[in-house]
Amino acid sequence: MKDQLEFYRTIGARIKEIRISKGMTQVDLAEKANLSSPVISGLENGHSKMWLITFAKICEALHVSANDILRLDTPAAINDYPKEFTALIADCNSSEIESILKIAQEVKTSIRKGKHDY
DSSP states (O other), X not given: OOOHHHHHHHHHHHXXXXXXXXXXXXXXXXXXXXXXXXXXXXXXXXXSOOOHHHHHHHHHHHTOOHHHHHOOSSHHHHTTHHHHHHHHHTTOOXXXXXXXXXXXXXXXXXXXXXXXXX
């Protein structure tokens, strides 16, 4: 598992990304989760650890599963990705799908190359 600080930053960034994708402000999320805005800010920026109950409140307020935020490197979590790719390309034509596939292949190559360039 990633180092603890990096883990909290990653989780916070995912919460922020989902919140923004749903058109919510930090204040909106705080109100829906019955938390304070500074708590949301601290979590999104990775400056605060969160209790399980806080995590559950955030998941409920965002209407997402815990896996949507955690994205652990487990077979069950990995099995969700094909569904997301399918949803991503659902409204695309074949040319758009081909372009997305080529971009994904290049990104994969780049990521794997980067892991060996330390």
